[in-house]
Amino acid sequence: MIKRAMKAGGMPSLKSTFAALVKSKRVRGNIKNLLRVNQTSGFDCPGCAWGDNKSGTFQFCENGAKAVAWESTEKKVGEVFFASHSVSSLLKQNDYWLEYQGRLSQPLKYDASTDHYRPIEWSEAFAFIGEQLKQYDANQVELYTSGRASNEVSYLYQLFGRLLGTNNFPDCSNMCHQASGVALNASIGVGKGTVVLDDFDHADAIFVYGQNPGSNHPRMMNALRKAARNGCKIVTFNNLKEVALERFASPQDPVELLTTSATEISHMYLTPKLGGDMAAIRGMVKHILESGAAVAQSFIEAHTIDAEAYIDVVKATRWEQIEEQSGLTKEDIASAATLFTNSSRVISTWAMGLTQHKHSVDTIRELVNLHLLMGQIGNKGAGLCPVRGHSNVQGNRTMGINESPTPAFIDTLEETFGVNLPKTPGHNVYQALQALNNGESKVFIGLGGNLAAAASDTDYTCNAIKQAELCIHIATKLNRTHLLASKDAIILPCLGRSEIDRQNGVEQGITVEDTFSMVHASHGGTEPEGLNCLSETAIIANIAHATLGDTPIDWLYLAEDYSRIRDLIAKTIPGFADFNEKIRQPGGFYLGNTARQRKWVTPTERATFSTALLPDALYPTKVVSEIEKQRGPILTLQTLRSHDQYNTTVYGMNDRYRGIENMRNALFLNPEDAKRMKLNEGDKIEITSIWEDKVTRKVDGFTVVYYDIPKGNAAAYYPETNPLVPLDSVGDKSFTPTSKSIPILVKASTTAIASHQL
Numbered sequence: 175m176i177k178r179a180m181k182a183g184g185m186p187s188l189k190s191t192f193a194a195l196v197k198s199k200r201v202r203g204n205i206k207n208l209l210r211v212n213q214t215s216g217f218d219c220p221g222c223a224w225g226d227n228k229s230g231t232f233q234f235c236e237n238g239a240k241a242v243a244w245e246s247t248e249k250k251v252g253e254v255f256f257a258s259h260s261v262s263s264l265l266k267q268n269d270y271w272l273e274y275q276g277r278l279s280q281p282l283k284y285d286a287s288t289d290h291y292r293p294i295e296w297s298e299a300f301a302f303i304g305e306q307l308k309q310y311d312a313n314q315v316e317l318y319t320s321g322r323a324s325n326e327v328s329y330l331y332q333l334f335g336r337l338l339g340t341n342n343f344p345d346c347s348n349m350c351h352q353a354s355g356v357a358l359n360a361s362i363g364v365g366k367g368t369v370v371l372d373d374f375d376h377a378d379a380i381f382v383y384g385q386n387p388g389s390n391h392p393r394m395m396n397a398l399r400k401a402a403r404n405g406c407k408i409v410t411f412n413n414l415k416e417v418a419l420e421r422f423a424s425p426q427d428p429v430e431l432l433t434t435s436a437t438e439i440s441h442m443y444l445t446p447k448l449g450g451d452m453a454a455i456r457g458m459v460k461h462i463l464e465s466g467a468a469v470a471q472s473f474i475e476a477h478t479i480d481a482e483a484y485i486d487v488v489k490a491t492r493w494e495q496i497e498e499q500s501g502l503t504k505e506d507i508a509s510a511a512t513l514f515t516n517s518s519r520v521i522s523t524w525a526m527g528l529t530q531h532k533h534s535v536d537t538i539r540e541l542v543n544l545h546l547l548m549g550q551i552g553n554k555g556a557g558l559c560p561v562r563g564h565s566n567v568q569g570n571r572t573m574g575i576n577e578s579p580t581p582a583f584i585d586t587l588e589e590t591f592g593v594n595l596p597k598t599p600g601h602n603v604y605q606a607l608q609a610l611n612n613g614e615s616k617v618f619i620g621l622g623g624n625l626a627a628a629a630s631d632t633d634y635t636c637n638a639i640k641q642a643e644l645c646i647h648i649a650t651k652l653n654r655t656h657l658l659a660s661k662d663a664i665i666l667p668c669l670g671r672s673e674i675d676r677q678n679g680v681e682q683g684i685t686v687e688d689t690f691s692m693v694h695a696s697h698g699g700t701e702p703e704g705l706n707c708l709s710e711t712a713i714i715a716n717i718a719h720a721t722l723g724d725t726p727i728d729w730l731y732l733a734e735d736y737s738r739i740r741d742l743i744a745k746t747i748p749g750f751a752d753f754n755e756k757i758r759q760p761g762g763f764y765l766g767n768t769a770r771q772r773k774w775v776t777p778t779e780r781a782t783f784s785t786a787l788l789p790d791a792l793y794p795t796k797v798v799s800e801i802e803k804q805r806g807p808i809l810t811l812q813t814l815r816s817h818d819q820y821n822t823t824v825y826g827m828n829d830r831y832r833g834i835e836n837m838r839n840a841l842f843l844n845p846e847d848a849k850r851m852k853l854n855e856g857d858k859i860e861i862t863s864i865w866e867d868k869v870t871r872k873v874d875g876f877t878v879v880y881y882d883i884p885k886g887n888a889a890a891y892y893p894e895t896n897p898l899v900p901l902d903s904v905g906d907k908s909f910t911p912t913s914k915s916i917p918i919l920v921k922a923s924t925t926a927i928a929s930h931q932l
């Protein structure tokens with residue numbers, strides 16, 4: 175049986191930080207880099223979207239350090255590398271190997287006749303792209319964005335796409351917090367969280383749902399630790415026991431660093447079944463109503479609609495269904511509810527454990543219902559906090575990277591630039607992959623990211639990208655998506671966040687927006703030595719210039735000085751007036767949030783209770799046939815991150831907190847489930863998912879790991895398990911892949927060979 179860590183953080187975190195620096199082969203430069211992370215005059219950590227408090231020398235965490243060191247490596251891939259490796263041979267390597275080869279250091283063009291990428295001059299690359307893009311109908315172009323792109327480049331990118339004539343903006347949000355945006359918009363009229371970082375210092379209770387901040391938002395642990403030490407009660411709902419949410423030692427506290435001591439984080443730790451949170455939250459509300467605890471009657475009357483209808487739905491939901499679906503007892507749910515009602519200021523945070531299910535929108539709306547019922551929104555120390563993933567994913571959306579732009583936004587752009595823009599919604603990730611696969615779309619542009627590995631149904635997704643006649647990748651590191659070339663493909667290497675970006679000899683800053691709607695500047699500090707790279711902003715401006723010319727927008731003029739782009743943002747996006755002045759303030763500025771001010775931008779101008787029923791089943795398959803039942807017990811699988819990865823970027827093979835060493839193909843199973851299936855720890859297995867379309871989706875060569883996980887549930891790492899997630903298995907109203915609830919069958923492996931190279 176593997177041994178989980180006793181506490182998170184502490185000395186091993188520091189050791190791991192230094193190991194990452196050494197591995198980057200650039201120790202000095204990266205130490206200097208780390209001291210600038212999230213400092214007022216420094217750069218925004220590319221790790222996650224948690225906010226900065228700007229006090230103290232260290233504003234980075236172990237995993238932020240890994241992200242910075244991974245970007246800022248001495249290793250490079252260029253002409254020699256690509257001459258000696260054909261694209262098909264590179265496709266046989268795994269993603270870890272591909273990225274580990276180093277930074278992309280010059281523009282490259284795919285030569286289908288030899289199956290090699292070859293260097294190309296920047297000017298040739300842009301001319302080629304411009305000529306090619308003119309040949310296509312705009313709606314045949316898919317413009318993908320990953321959430322690291324700055325506000326400035328995102329703004330130019332969406333403007334370029336729209337002037338080209340399309341709203342096809344699939345982005346990583348579609349696979350991430352889309353359900354949060356849809357749910358919050360419907361319930362409270364704004365798709366963002368309502369709290370700011372300071373609220374964490376004033377909350378009496380913090381509820382953390384479906385989130386592993388110890389690995390994915392380590393700086394959030396400082397806020398939780400501080401809160402817990404000040405007597406705030408933290409309640410965790412997580413399918414797994416995540417050690418950081420149990421005990422955390424701050425690497426900046428000498429006692430916790432050097433001894434075995436740590437801060438107890440969760441006052442109460444509940445482990446619901448995968449997808450069981452909606453039932454758990456409904457149970458909390460049911461208990462509140464049955465116990466006669468006071469609800470926020472005057473808030474409900476002044477600010478909301480549909481409370482009565484919701485209360486009726488709650489009353490009609492049976493406790494048996496709540497207990498069965500959540501996997502929690504009525505007593506545990508009641509204790510959590512009592513803690514909620516006994517606290518005068520409550521924050522709820524959540525991440526992928528709530529957003530990647532079929533009924534995610536309803537689940538998040540249920541959580542909003544609870545807050546509305548108790549009036550826990552729009553007051554200090556209380557509110558809703560979807561914790562964003564990528565460091566500027568929230569900013570991308572604010573800048574207009576959205577396949578369904580609001581009419582008001584399009585109107586403003588049309589008026590400002592004197593143009594006509596497309597109004598019909600474009601494609602999200604799900605629709606873009608279908609369109610590429612069936613030949614409807616023919617061009618794929620990737621502003622960062624690794625869609626081939628990040629999206630579900632890996633075989634389908636890879637095939638879809640491979641159908642594109644032209645792929646344009648703007649990236650720092652080589653990955654699988656770049657290798658799915660069939661006709662024309664171009665790789666344009668870009669600067670990273672930590673590097674100095676000069677235009678016309680003048681250093682440029684970019685801006686980002688964090689999870690708390692704080693917008694602030696970021697300035698790279700190291701010279702991009704030996705890299706023939708351009709900034710992302712310059713690359714997009716050049717592509718737009720080559721394709722659309724200089725009217726009505728002089729793209730190259732804008733890219734010469736990013737404050738010119740910010741002036742356009744100020745003119746066209748609400749909340750950005752005086753943008754250039756405001757980012758001079760240390761720490762940036764707050765964009766504001768209407769729901770925080772108890773202004774509800776909904777059709778009724780009120781916050782709206784949702785009245786959805788609990789789902790019939792927790793995994794998203796319509797038919798589980800008798801035959802499948804006979805093939806063995808069906809488990810529900812969640813696909814999650816290890817401590818040593820950033821999405822599809824795998825830094826190493828360990829998952830320290832969960833006690834995993836040197837293994838990525840692990841399947842975490844409850845020992846009793848394993849026994850039922852006649853499997854033992856260490857056995858090699860194959861995993862098959864179940865879906866209506868009868869396509870066999872299978873991964874092989876996985877290893878059984880016994881784990882403290884609810885019976886009937888299993889966990890394995892993403893992206894290795896993405897081949898199991900059917901493309902069509904998406905969230906209702908969100909289209910987000912159901913990456914946290916996949917029905918699977920497990921059996922002993924016949925070949926024991928890892929089947930996927932991801």
Ligand SMILES: Nc1nc2c(c(=O)[nH]1)N[C@H]1C(S)=C(S)[C@@H](COP(=O)(O)OP(=O)(O)OC[C@H]3O[C@@H](n4cnc5c(=O)[nH]c(N)nc54)[C@H](O)[C@@H]3O)O[C@H]1N2
Pocket residue numbers: 221222237238350383384385386387389390391411412413414416446447448449450451525526527528562563564812813814815816817819820821822914
């Ligand atoms: N170091 C590092 N930092 C990152 C990332 C990274 O890969 N590495 N990725 C970034 C991105 S883009 C994102 S979106 C975030 C992701 O941050 P997280 O959402 O924390 O990431 P996951 O690993 O998907 O973890 C999901 C957590 O939810 C739990 N869970 C899963 N299903 C359920 C459920 O049904 N109910 C409940 N209650 N719990 C459940 C899992 O046990 C796990 O603890 O992190 C961001 N930060």
Ligand SMILES: Nc1nc2c(c(=O)[nH]1)N[C@H]1C(S)=C(S)[C@@H](COP(=O)(O)OP(=O)(O)OC[C@H]3O[C@@H](n4cnc5c(=O)[nH]c(N)nc54)[C@H](O)[C@@H]3O)O[C@H]1N2
Pocket residue numbers: 273319320321322346347349350351526530563564621622623624625627628629630648649650651652653668669670671710813814815820821822823892893895896899913
């Ligand atoms: N099964 C399963 N699938 C999932 C998830 C899950 O939990 N389970 N999570 C989903 C989530 S939350 C997300 S956000 C997506 C992530 O999807 P993506 O955002 O597409 O994936 P990343 O792995 O973050 O992208 C990594 C690549 O970005 C490029 N890159 C890194 N830094 C930069 C930069 O500064 N500029 C540019 N231009 N490129 C850069 C590098 O080439 C690197 O290879 O995956 C989703 N997929």
Ligand SMILES: [Mo]
Pocket residue numbers: 346349350351563564
């Ligand atoms: Mo994400």
